[in-house]
Structures are given as structure tokens and as C-alpha cells.
Amino acid sequence: MIGKIKLIDENGLRVDGRKPGELRPVKMEVGVLKNADGSAYVEQGNTRVLAAVYGPREIHPKHLTLPDRAILRTRYHMVPYSTDERKSPAPTRREIELSKVIREALESVIFVELYPRTTIDVFIEVIQADAGTRTAGLMAASLALADAGIPMRDLIAAVAVGKVNGTLVLDINQVEDEFGEADMPIAMMPNLGEIVLLQLNGVLTEEEFYEALKLAQKGIVQLYEIEKQALMRKYCLG
Amino acid sequence: MIGKIKLIDENGLRVDGRKPGELRPVKMEVGVLKNADGSAYVEQGNTRVLAAVYGPREIHPKHLTLPDRAILRTRYHMVPYSTDERKSPAPTRREIELSKVIREALESVIFVELYPRTTIDVFIEVIQADAGTRTAGLMAASLALADAGIPMRDLIAAVAVGKVNGTLVLDINQVEDEFGEADMPIAMMPNLGEIVLLQLNGVLTEEEFYEALKLAQKGIVQLYEIEKQALMRKYCLG
């Protein structure tokens, strides 16, 4: 099917009218739930994600604890009505993999050594999926962690770069993901310049890869600002 | 389909020849198993149920215990050959729900505070299903608890009232359940006049509901007598 679908028009614009280097509209809100210790909502185009954080708290069974750090448990999950075809509520292999890479990204960010013998639980629920759910989820998780008052090295900002009809584009949507040639989600601690998540699903030349990294970084800087504003709105306007 | 099936004939009699307010033939027997601490068999029309009670006994893992009362574990289960179509042996959602409402009914009856840090396990196996299995099961469970010598506020007597072809009927059978308009199982401690289980599956007006309650109570009084006789046969004829 690839190649048959025109994803970049004669004016160099994408199916949703964006320029290649342009992000989708973003909305972020911190502290949206009552029970969770921290929570956040992130909307990126038609992708909508809720995150909740519980902890640091005790774990049962006790033998799961670590003497020198908190353990981190993460669940990335898509609700059945978030997708075009109904998704079974049971975790898929994809969700298990994404929960792992998200957890590993967060482990690089949280000062887990401050809370030995506890768990920090991070839950991400995708309520509407239109590509970029893991990167939106990571941003929601990082905001929810901040909302829960858990010390971090930096916030995480994240975006997926794609290659569609031979062009590198920022923040791909679902059509671009399905019919494009590559999808490269990347998450960073922007202030420290460190990558905490990096995946490439697709084929790129070395040069394209370097270009994609640069494009991602450009988007990440913008998203980082929006994250900081969302936190400010909750914590500094009071 | 409803309405097309004639469930009350011109003489006001039901498909099995009963009058609207008439119970099916009942048989109850206490102490039918060797291993269980208490057991009972209840036959109500073509519905046949076995109940077994183990406990109060220790639980593993220990952390499930409660310091001030016994926990109660209940399994209501239909064997695969009890139904018209073979039922999978794994617990269905229906069986999980019924195990819960049965457990909650029994919790109102047993003096659980007498046996802290233990479990009382109640198992109900439906070996033939012809409607009214939860109410027959509750009676079998209550007799088995008595047989196990576990102190209770009262026995439980229980029956389902139905609405078929616009008429309220006592102790519905399978055909009446399938093609009728409502099924209302109700369980009471007859001597105390307290309801321990109440469900309504179907639609009733307020007036019909009050009538149904009265009809149920009439059946419950009769069933209570039969329960007491079954216990007497085991314990007082020796």
C-alpha cells in the first residue's frame, strides 16, 4: 500500500495541513484526578492520554521491594474504545513492550534512590489513539510525577518523527504512521540533553537518522515549554 | 418471544400444573458427605444442589486473615452436565456474581466474629439446573453450615418469584424464567424477618413488586419448615 497514499501534497503540506516540522495542537493539564497522588491529561492532535501516579507507597508482597531504591511499576494501556476497531481490555504484547520502555525511560529520570523499600506506580490510559500515544503518555506521566511531588532530574518531553513519502515529518498522526515508511519515537530530558527512550520502527539511512534526531529535538524543545506552562498554571497561579 | 409462549393456562395453572402461589416439590437432606465439615443436598423440582462447608479453618496465605472475624469464601458453581448445553467448567461471569451475592447473604447470617483469623469456606455445586439454583444453593449452604456446627442468627430460606404472562408466580422453573417477564430471587432469615439477598431481573411496577415480596414471604415460610425438618431428621431422630 505504501507509496500509493499521498501523504505530502504539492505544497509540501501533510494530510492534516501541517508543515513537515510542525507539531499538532497540544493541550496539557495537571492534577485532573482526586484519588491519585499525581495526575495529568495530555492531548496531542486527536491523541488523548490520562496519567495517574500513586506513591511512593508500600508494596505487597514485601519481597518485591529493594533495599536501596524505590521500584517503579508502569502500565501503559489503551482502553477498548480508543481505537478504530475495539481493542480487547487485556494487555496486548504491544502494551507490555511499551510499558517496559516507558518504565525504563522513567527510571532514568526519577531519583528512585530517595525512596528505598517503596513502589512508585505510574499508570497511563490512552483514551483516544491517533499515533504518538507512548510519547504523549510519557509526557503525561512526567507531569503526573511532578504533580505527585516526586523529585526528578528533569521533565520528559517526547515526540515521534516519521518518514512519509520520503520526507521526514514531526509528530506523526495515525495515517502517517500506517502508511509511512518509518516511525521514530524519542523522549528526552530536554534540559540535560539526554535521550531516555528511542525506538525506530522502519528503515532510515544514516543521514536520515541524523536529520530525524534534529527534527525531534526541535519539537521536544517546544513541548518542554508547554509542559512547564501546564505545571505553572497548576502551581504558580494559585 | 415473550408473550408467544403460554405459561398460564385457561384454568390459571402453570406449565407444570402448579397454581401461581405453589412451590415445587422439595427434598432436603443434611450430612451427605464424608470429608466436608458440613454438607447438604437440596432438590427443588428438577433443580438439584449440593453444598459443602469447611471450617472454621486456617488460611494460607496468612495475610488474608482478619484479626476480628472469620473471612468467608464462597463458590457457587454449575457442573458442565447440569445444563441443557454443556457449560464450560471454568467460572463464568454469572457464577462469579452469584458467588458474591451468596457470600454477602451468608455474611449477614453467620456470627463471623466468633472465629477471628480463620476462614469458613462454603461450596455450592449445582448438579442439575432448572431455575432457582441460587436460592436452592443458599438453603443448602445454610443447612451445611448448621451441619458444620457454625453458629448462625437464623437459617436462610429463599425462593424466586416470577412474573409470567402478567401473573406473579412463586418458585419459577426454567421455562418460566426463560420466557417470563421477571425473576426476583429473595432470601430471608425468616424468624428475624430480614432480607439477606434480593435481586430483580426484569421489570415490575411498584405494586407488582410489593405483591411479589408478599408472595415470596409466603413460600419462604413453607421452605423454612422443610429446612427445620431436614435438620431434625439428622440431629433429633438419632
Add this chain to the structure above:
Amino acid sequence: MIGKIKLIDENGLRVDGRKPGELRPVKMEVGVLKNADGSAYVEQGNTRVLAAVYGPREIHPKHLTLPDRAILRTRYHMVPYSTDERKSPAPTRREIELSKVIREALESVIFVELYPRTTIDVFIEVIQADAGTRTAGLMAASLALADAGIPMRDLIAAVAVGKVNGTLVLDINQVEDEFGEADMPIAMMPNLGEIVLLQLNGVLTEEEFYEALKLAQKGIVQLYEIEKQALMRKYCLG
């Protein structure tokens, strides 16, 4: 189908050219893995089996331990590509049964009382299946146990006797198993003359059964020698 397939030709030879009392070519190798405490590889005709032993080692959760002996855990498993049709990786009912009878055979052989409060774990992976996998697996397991230095009353030698076209044959292959009249796997401690596993899948007269036992014993003596040679190659040629 039985009877329609000619499994013994006019010269009294079997589909693979063997005489009725002849074993398939056997290859055994001890110490084939790096991580396992003991390991072995057994090839019997086209059947190929790997075994690994871990232990005696600690168990979690602790409450599984026994105060006076080691527990033995055994997994017999066929990999998905070992069979004609792909086998699901999840354990089948057949694999659960075979894991049990293999464990019970090994329990008769290992001095489990020497290692209280520990577990000895024996894993058998069938990588190619052409009948006789449980008997090949038991031999591999017994060699792996020896390789792990776990004291045993004797090695286990094992073989399946079959009845095909009315004739008793030693060490049946897959075609003989599928189209034959009986399959009788038997495992012994040859030096002690004790049977540790015995199953019969099929129908035999009493006389045939006694004949089958004798035929099996004949094969077992030969296999025992090959086992001892395999151990010698590993431990005595150094």
C-alpha cells in the same frame, strides 16, 4: 486406519529397516550447556532431547520447601517446531501428565533426603519429536543429574516397546506409534532391576505384556551401557 498400514514387511523388518528387537541409533552427550548445573543431550533415531538440571538450590516462596528432603520440580516440554504441526508453546495436558510421571520416576532415583529445604529442578526440552520422547527425556535427565553431581541410586535407562501389526517391537518410532496397537514406555534403574516408570497406551494380552517387559529389559541393558560411556567420555577421558 490400523491394520491398513503395513509396518512389518515380508522379511520381518520394520519401516525403518530395523529388526523387531533392534534399537534406533543413539547418541548421548553430557555437559552441553554453560549455565545449568548439569546438562545432557540425547538423540534416539530422529528424537532429540536436551535436559538441564539446576540445584540443589533455594526456593521462593519458602513455604514450598520440605524439612526432610529436597523437592523436585520437573518440566517436560516440546518446542513448537519439534513436531509435524506447530505445537503451541503453552504446556498441554499431555505435557503436564508427562512432567508428573517423569518427576515421580526421578524421585525414586535421587537421594532427595540429602538436601532438605532445597529444590532440584529438572528441565527437559524436546527439540525434535519422533516417538520415545519421554524415555529419551528421562535418560537425558538422569545424565544431567549425574553431570550436576547429584547422588542417585542408579542411572535411569528407558525405552518404549510397541505392538505393530501384531508384533512386539523395541523402541518404536513415530509411524509405529501412530498406526500401531500399543505403546508401552518403561524406565528402570537397570542395576537394581527396579521399574521407575511404566505406562501402557493400547491393548495387550497378559502374555504379550510379559513378552513386552522382557523385550524392554533387553533394550534397557544396551541403553544403560551407552549412558555409562557418555559419562565416561565427559569425566574419565580428561
Add this chain to the structure above:
Amino acid sequence: MSRLKKSSIVSLIKKGLRVDGRKLNEYREITIIPNYIAKAEGSAYAKIGGTLVIAGLKVGIGTPYPDTPNCGVITVNAEFVPFASPTFEPGPPDENAIELARVIDRSIRELKVIDLEKLAIIPGEKVYILWLDIYVFDHDGNLLDTSMLAAITTLLTARIPKAVIKEDGKTVELNKEVSEPLPITNKVVTVSVGKVNGKFIVDPNIDEEQVLDCRLAISISEDGRIAGMQKMGSGTFALNEVIEAVKIAKEASKTLFDKINEAIRSIRK
């Protein structure tokens, strides 16, 4: 919860008062947002107090059950994800989530909220399959009434794609360009009535749920009939108490229908 807090909740209720200032028969603030999830064929965000539920409807084509060959199929599923409460555990729905889904399912089914016969496409062969998924995202008490609000608003406002039978007379496709509402015939809400020391309250919040002696969930149709009932939790009711609870539920149901109707009107403007 502390013993002190419990007893203060109970003694307030004895006096006809509640910790959050409500009357005994009064609901907390209710918010309903239909069509909350654009990807779903129907959806609703429902909030009662701090309890947040989002329900969504997905539609497919499948074969009918053998005993109802001329009817569409609806499956109701509820999930209490650990997201929503420190006490919820991961894993498949537990007995509480299953009971909630089944109580909602029965009320919808018995009252024929949806005319399932209109959801047959080729009778006996191909019918609409509806999955109604109810997700609890924040648990502040009274999950059942909130879930029912989300569920019923989802059904009332859903638009399902038109089924097109192909020329072979057998194959069916969904035309996502053309949508129509579900064949709705009735409306239902559930009112949970709690008993505390002989007094009745509606819409218990999460703290009040800790002090309930017993709870009766009563489904009420818009024309005031009883469309289902479930005693939940241990504890007992006398016969006359049940009758009182039904009257309270019937009265309280009006507020809920008002909220639903208002939400529906808002999107039809």
C-alpha cells in the same frame, strides 16, 4: 478510615445531615458530557462528585447467538483499573466490576432500552455487535449510578455506521460515512440507596460507603417502573425498608433523568 470519622458520619446522618452538606436524598454535583471520545461510535464522560467514569461504544458485525438469531448482540464490560483508586488491583475484572457490569447489562436488556431486533442485518446470519466498555477513572463512591449514567448517555447519543449488504447477499460492510442513532425505546437510571442506622441516603460518597449497613441498587425507568434491583454488600433489610428504599429511588431518579436529558439536548443544538 478512622473510627472517629466513621462515627461522625453516622451521627450526622442520624440527624438528617451529611458531611458534605447534602440532604439525605440529594445527589452530589453531576456532570455528563456526551460524545467525549471522537473515535468511539458513542461515548460519555460522567461525573458524580469526584467519581469519574468514561464509557465508550464500539460497533462491529458478527453472528447472532443461536437462541436469538434475529437480534443484535450487546456486551457490557466494566473495568476498575488501578488508575482509579489505591485499593484497585491490576488484572481482569474482579467480582465487583463483574457485578456492576451485569447489573447495568440486565437493566438495559430487560427494559429493552435498545430494540435489539432492529440490529439484525441478515437475520440468523449477520447482526450488529455492540461493545459497551465502562472505565472507572476516579473512585469517589457510588460507582454504579455514575457508570449507569455514562452507559445510558452513551447509548442515547451513539451513532452507528450503516450496514451495507453486498451483492452476494452474504457479506456485510459498515459504511463509516453514513451513521444513524441506535434504535432506543426507553431510558433507565440506577439509584443506589444506602442504609445507615435505619436512615436512608442516596448517592453515598466514598467515606459514607464505609459506614453503610446495607445497600440496595434500584434501576428505574423514565416512566417510574422498577427495571432491576440488586442488594449489594452484606447487611440486611426488613421488608418495609425495601419498600421505603424503592420510593426514595423513584423520587431521586428524576434528577438523574433531568441531567441526562439536558446533556442530550446540549449536543442536539
Add this chain to the structure above:
Amino acid sequence: MSRLKKSSIVSLIKKGLRVDGRKLNEYREITIIPNYIAKAEGSAYAKIGGTLVIAGLKVGIGTPYPDTPNCGVITVNAEFVPFASPTFEPGPPDENAIELARVIDRSIRELKVIDLEKLAIIPGEKVYILWLDIYVFDHDGNLLDTSMLAAITTLLTARIPKAVIKEDGKTVELNKEVSEPLPITNKVVTVSVGKVNGKFIVDPNIDEEQVLDCRLAISISEDGRIAGMQKMGSGTFALNEVIEAVKIAKEASKTLFDKINEAIRSIRK
């Protein structure tokens, strides 16, 4: 069980005696009631001593296995529910229940107790599917022999609904009004022989099971052939011991066949 009780059982057996007064090769009291469950197409209640098993057969229509396109399908399932013993755990069948079901399944299958070819309806397309479910309700030792009695009596007395091929030559329905017996060709029982200190006993009760050195389950056909064998539990047999066990089983099987035949006659009157 106490050490004392164990050693008293063992020393009795050494003297050729048993705790319950039986001879070494004697079964406990046996009760078999065929057609115990009216809703099942076949069923039997079987009791040996205090061990109670109820088996039931349900029948359906399905597709054959690709490698036996002209044969009906039978599935044997056994459940050891926590109902039956303080030591049984809830959950799917464990290795013991699976082994028991498979030993029974193999004996029935290998001896061709049922002529499965007669259960094809449209060869290669539609065949009878039989589910034989074995439930243990009280465990007083020797579950296997009791389960086999229940299973075989169920098959011998079952009546299955007649399959009717519709005019299209493809659809099959079961006519529940007309029933016929299963195509039975043979009978089988299982005799469990236990070894205790070099002595052999049949039908160990639950206490005796604790002191067995080893156990051999031997399936015997009515004409005295060996139709399956399974060494169960750890422990070992010498070759001559196996031969002795077979002779004991063959002799003991006669009692079991008598009981089965008597039970079948009782319902044919």
C-alpha cells in the same frame, strides 16, 4: 496422619489384614446409580467406600479432527473440586486431575469402547461431539477406579439425541425427542493395585494411600485383556511385582464388572 496410625496400617497389611476389615484384594462397598442426572444425555453416580464421583455426558455437533475426519470426538475432563477434600485447591485441573482424565480417556479410546466411526454424521464435516465430565465430590481414596466406574456406566447407559441432516445436506440438528444408545463395543474398568512393604492391596482408602510404597493402575477389559497401565506416584516395582499386580487386577476386575452389569440391568427392567 500420625506416624502411629501409619505404622498400624502397615503392620496390619503385613499380616494380610486391613484397618476396615477387608481382605487385601477386596473392594469396599460399591454403589452405582446410572441416569443420575436427568439433564445429561448420560450420567452415573459411583461410590466406592466414601469416595463419591458423578460423571455426566453432554452431546453436541461439531467438526471432526483433521486426522480422523470420519470419527466422532470424545473429550474426557476430570475436576477435583475443593468441595471434595480439604486438600483440593480451587482452579483449573491440576496434574492429578489431568492424569486421571487422560488414563481414563486412553483406556476408553484404545479399547474402542465407543465405535467413534459410527458417530460421524456427515463424514469429514459434521460429527457428534461428546463431553464426558467427571466430578469428584468426596475423596476417600482410590479416585481413579471410582471415576472409571462412573465414566463407563455413563457411556453404557447414555442415550444421545438423533442427528437429523437438513435438506441442504449441510446443516445438522439434534432431535431431542428421539434418542438412541451410544455404539458401545466393549467395557473396561481400572483396578488400582498398591504395594505396601512388599504386599499388594486393591482399592486403597484415603489412609492407606498415605502408606503406599507405589501404585499401579491397570485397566482391564471384560474379556481379560490389559487395556492400559499407569504407574502412579513415586516408588518402584520389580519386574515380577508388576506381573503379580496384573494378576491381582485381573481377578479383582470381575467384581467391578458385576457391579456395572447389575446397575445397567436395574435400569433396563
Add this chain to the structure above:
Amino acid sequence: MSRLKKSSIVSLIKKGLRVDGRKLNEYREITIIPNYIAKAEGSAYAKIGGTLVIAGLKVGIGTPYPDTPNCGVITVNAEFVPFASPTFEPGPPDENAIELARVIDRSIRELKVIDLEKLAIIPGEKVYILWLDIYVFDHDGNLLDTSMLAAITTLLTARIPKAVIKEDGKTVELNKEVSEPLPITNKVVTVSVGKVNGKFIVDPNIDEEQVLDCRLAISISEDGRIAGMQKMGSGTFALNEVIEAVKIAKEASKTLFDKINEAIRSIRK
């Protein structure tokens, strides 16, 4: 692993040395044996150092996915059995095994190693189904690169039975007598690059895996393109470090392709 051992591994790497004498960008000894399992349609034994993986391919006929009606289906599954390491637990694949299988699956799929369109038999109806099962039997570090070697060699050397469409134009059978290779269009390997104190190593062994700050798995096609990437484990990379890792992987991939090509030639002789 002891703290001392860890720090000695790290300080060696700082000096450009490794515990087993390798250079930082050097693989351990590699053995690849294609067609290792006669019963599988394809298979390979792959060993890097002490890590042993055996992959096997089984082939069947099935229906295509609705969104790719003209393509065959390949499923990649990996199992880390307790056989292979004292740290592996029994049960279904955990997150590590699932991640490994999915990384391999994506690289194969995105690079179109197999032309899946050529595996349609009756487009939209019947296609080849391929199951690629990867079993880890000994874990000595770097499971991913070893598994990819086993997987790709399996695909490159497999021979699948010819599909024959029956006269009815609908039924398909596999003729096991006639086999043909898979429609291969490309080759891929994965190179895992580990970061230790700012230095990069390839092919970490099991001890080195304990001291990695971070790991990046990079799939490389034979023509030097990047066919997939996965940061694995916690830890971070700076942008320029990622770029350096890619260069190292590209260089190291050549050794792996040499080994694969050599193995394939060996069986074509």
C-alpha cells in the same frame, strides 16, 4: 555479581580492554548451523559465546488479516525458558521475551526481508502462515543479537511445502513432497551496543550486561541502512552518543553478515 568483579570489568573497559580479551568492538566466537531441526521447515542453531539459541519455522495455511488480504502472515515468538538461566522463571513470555520478539519482528517486517505478498495463495482467502519460534537454551549475554542470527538464518534457509489449490478453487493443501525457499528480498542483523562509563562495546557478555549504563540495539540491513532501533534498559544517551553507536553497529554488522553468508554457503554445497 560481586562489586569487585563489576569494578574490574568497568576499569578494563575504560582502558579499551575486556575480561575475555576481546576488543571493544569485537564479537565473541560465533557458530551458526542452519537446518538444525529436520522436522521444521526452517531452523538454525546460533551461538555467540556461551549464548545458545535455536530458532525454528513451522508453516501452515490460514486466512489473511483483514487489512492485508493479499499477504501471508508471520508470527515471531520468543521464549526464555528456565532451562537457559537460573534467573528465568516459568510461564508465558515476560516483557523481556516479548520485547525481543517484537524488535526482531519489526526489523524483519519493515525491511521486507520476506515478500509477504508472494505468500498469498488465494488472495483475500488463503495465505501461508509462518510461525518463527525462537528458543533461548543458554543465556550468556546478548540474547538479541544471537536470536536475530538464528531467526534470519532460519528464514534464509527455510524450504516451505508447495501450496496446491484443489479443484473446488477454495481448498488448499500443502504438498510436503515439493518445497521451495521463502521469497527473501533482504537480510538484517541486530547489533547491541552497550555504554560503559562513556565507552561503547558490542556483544556484551552476561557479566558485562551487569555493568552497562545503557544499551542500544540497532538493526542493520546488508546494504548498511538502519532497519530498526531500540533503547533497552534504563540509562540515557546523549545525541552524539547515539550517532557514535550507530557507526559502531554498522561496522560490526559486517562480521555478522559474513557468518550468515558462510553458514548458508555451507549447506548449498
